[in-house]
Amino acid sequence: MNKTYISRIKYIEKVRPFIGQEIIKVFTGQRRVGKSCIMAQIARIIKQTVRKANIIYIDKEKYEFEFIKNYHDLINYLLDKTKKTRTKSYVFIDEIQEIEGFEKAIRDFAKSGKSDIYISGSNSEILSSDLASKLSGRYVEIRVHGLSYEEFLLFHHLTKNIESLEKYIKYGGLPYLMNLKLEDEQVFGYLKNVFDAVILKDVVSRFEVRNVNFLERLVEYLADNLGSLVSSKKISDFLKSQNISLSPNTVLNYLSFLSSSFFVSKAQRIDIAGKKIFEIGEKYYFEDLGLRHVVVNFKQVDINKILENLVYSRLIHLGYKVFVGQIDNGEVDFVAEMGGERIYVQVAYLISSSKVEKREFGSLLAIKDNYRKYVVTMDKMATGSVKGITHLHILNFLTNDF
Numbered sequence: 001m002n003k004t005y006i007s008r009i010k011y012i013e014k015v016r017p018f019i020g021q022e023i024i025k026v027f028t029g030q031r032r033v034g035k036s037c038i039m040a041q042i043a044r045i046i047k048q049t050v051r052k053a054n055i056i057y058i059d060k061e062k063y064e065f066e067f068i069k070n071y072h073d074l075i076n077y078l079l080d081k082t083k084k085t086r087t088k089s090y091v092f093i094d095e096i097q098e099i100e101g102f103e104k105a106i107r108d109f110a111k112s113g114k115s116d117i118y119i120s121g122s123n124s125e126i127l128s129s130d131l132a133s134k135l136s137g138r139y140v141e142i143r144v145h146g147l148s149y150e151e152f153l154l155f156h157h158l159t160k161n162i163e164s165l166e167k168y169i170k171y172g173g174l175p176y177l178m179n180l181k182l183e184d185e186q187v188f189g190y191l192k193n194v195f196d197a198v199i200l201k202d203v204v205s206r207f208e209v210r211n212v213n214f215l216e217r218l219v220e221y222l223a224d225n226l227g228s229l230v231s232s233k234k235i236s237d238f239l240k241s242q243n244i245s246l247s248p249n250t251v252l253n254y255l256s257f258l259s260s261s262f263f264v265s266k267a268q269r270i271d272i273a274g275k276k277i278f279e280i281g282e283k284y285y286f287e288d289l290g291l292r293h294v295v296v297n298f299k300q301v302d303i304n305k306i307l308e309n310l311v312y313s314r315l316i317h318l319g320y321k322v323f324v325g326q327i328d329n330g331e332v333d334f335v336a337e338m339g340g341e342r343i344y345v346q347v348a349y350l351i352s353s354s355k356v357e358k359r360e361f362g363s364l365l366a367i368k369d370n371y372r373k374y375v376v377t378m379d380k381m382a383t384g385s386v387k388g389i390t391h392l393h394i395l396n397f398l399t400n401d402f
Contacts, residue, residue, distance in 0.1 A: 006155055006178070011038045012045070014142050019046060020088070022113055022138070024106065026127060027120035029144035030262035030287045031202060032194050034175040035120040036061075036094050038144060042118060046090050054089040056081045060098040071101040078109060090116045097121045097206070103128075110138055120144075122202050124260045146288050147173035148317050149398040156182065160399060169306060170298050172290020188294060195294045202261035209257065214239070214246060218254050222264060222284045223296040227305035229269070229281045229324070255284070262287050267312065270323035270335055272367060283324050285312045303378075304349045307394060308333060311347045311376055314398055330363045342371040350379055357386075364389050374402065 018025055019042065027035045036059065046053050056078065058065050068074050074093075082089045091109065096102045096119045109115045119126070127141060147155060149168050155178040158164040171177060171187045174194065180186045199215070209215055221235060232248035232255065239246055258264045265285050269278040286292040286309060298306075315322050315336045325332030325344065334345040344367060346360045364373040365387060373389045374397070376382075382393035392402060 005037050005041050006175075007041060008034065008038055008151065011142060011144060012041060015042055016045075018140055020050075020116055022110070022116070024110055024139040025118045026139050026141045027118070027144055028124060028126065028141055028262070029120075029122070030146070031122040031198050032174050032176060033144050033146045033262075033287070035122075035144045037175065039092050039094060039118055039120060043090065043092055046116075050090075052087070054082065054085045054087060055092070056089055057092045058094065060093070060095040068099055070099060071103075071105040074099055074102060074105040075108065078105070078115075082114065088114060088116055090118070092118045094120050095122060097123050097126050102126075122198075122261060123206060124262065145173075145313070145317050147175055148314070149173075160395060162395075165395060165398075169289060169310065170293065172288040172293075174288055174290060177290075187290065191290045191294050195291050198261055198263050198291070203257045203263070206261070207257045209254070211246070214244060215254055215257075217242070217244065218251070219258070219263075219295050222258075223286070223292050226285065226292065226302070227283060227308040229283060231281050259284075263291070265312075265316065267322050267324050267334075269326050272325045272327045272332065272335060277323070278326070285309045287313075289313075304347070307349060307376070307378070308347045310394065311345060311397065315345070325363075327363065327366055330366060332363050332367070342369075344371060344373045346373075346375045348375065348377045351375075351377055351382075351391075361386050361389055 015025055027039060029035055043055050043057060047055060058068065058077070060068070068077055078091065093099075093102070099105075106117065106119065110117060132139075149165065152158070152168045152173050153160060153164060155175060156164075156167075158167070167182050171182055172191070174191070176190065177187060180190060199219070203209060203215065204212055217239065218235065221238065222230070232251040235251045236246060236248045255266075259266055263286070265287060267283045267285065269281055270276070271278070289306060289309060292309070312322060312334065315334060318338075320336035320338045320343075323335045323337075325335040332344050333347045336343050336345065344364055346364055348356060348360045351357045351360065360375050364375070367373065374392055375389060376392050376394055376397045378394050382391050384391055390402070396402070
């Protein structure tokens with residue numbers, strides 16, 4: 001906890017109102033997106049503002065805490081660390097999913113009212129329906145993502161321009177990259193290790209995956225088909241063409257494992273007119289583009305779907321719930337909703353012809369409501385509007401409150 005950290009103000013401010021409150025703070029997100037650093041920053045704030053604060057910090061990725069294997073070990077450790085103090089204790093547990101039955105210990109300490117609890121996990125199942133129901137009204141989830149483009153500029157001391165955007169697109173937004181030269185050999189060496197940890201620890205080990213070869217092929221398929229509508233049957237049929245026979249149900253299970261580890265995120269389709277959510281056919285986007293490029297090498301020919309992933313991530317970072325829009329026989333890349341409001345976003349690399357312009361703007365013009373509509377591209381002159389539809393350069397979409 002003596003390290004120097006760059007503050008991620010967005011997350012600090014989300015947590016600040018709950019510091020000292022008898023409500024469990026749960027940080028979730030993919031491995032290596034910065035949950036540990038944010039918790040360390042919160043612990044430092046408490047230490048600076050609370051006189052003689054009893055801070056207990058357990059990092060399950062460190063060998064010194066290897067002995068805490070289950071909830072019995074956790075309870076005994078916490079009792080030992082809190083028995084000598086009469087004041088509130090501040091408990092931080094990093095990667096709590098590594099502790100078997102941890103929810104029993106957390107429930108117990110939450111009820112005592114003597115501890116301010118912060119936990120993090122790299123698997124969405126740490127907030128299982130059972131735990132969530134038992135802690136109803138007593139926890140708040142803070143979803144942590146990799147660096148936004150604005151944070152990437154701050155962490156790497158870069159300015160807003162095409163060159164820095166290309167680095168962000170290619171290498172992704174994992175915070176630790178600030179300690180490396182932004183060069184292929186160093187960055188992708190690190191990202192390969194992160195990829196292996198996510199797949200082996202958070203997917204294979206966690207869900208007892210037997211067919212690791214299929215899992216790897218599935219990840220490759222998602223990386224290749226970034227931004228394309230997929231279904232379990234479509235994937236199953238493709239695999240059969242590759243002499244791999246797996247049922248659609250098995251494919252669904254493996255997709256859920258990848259989503260649960262926050263490695264990929266699913267965007268369901270919604271009928272814009274009827275607001276019906278379709279159960280079949282969705283798109284999958286990667287939490288971190290750098291990790292996607294570990295699976296499938298970055299290629300300029302993929303720029304359109306990579307930009308789509310970038311826009312999706314931006315919307316999620318801002319707090320929107322994001323869908324793929326369906327209107328008659330057409331598609332709108334994103335329908336984003338938050339606080340009763342909705343926006344529509346189309347993504348294209350360049351508006352290179354009148355045909356492309358008609359396609360990208362036409363889908364939005366067919367929507368007859370008055371919600372804001374955007375076309376996001378990399379055109380140098382991406383400004384102004386067309387019949388009320390705002391044309392934005394990707395740099396401005398990533399940095400401005402549009």
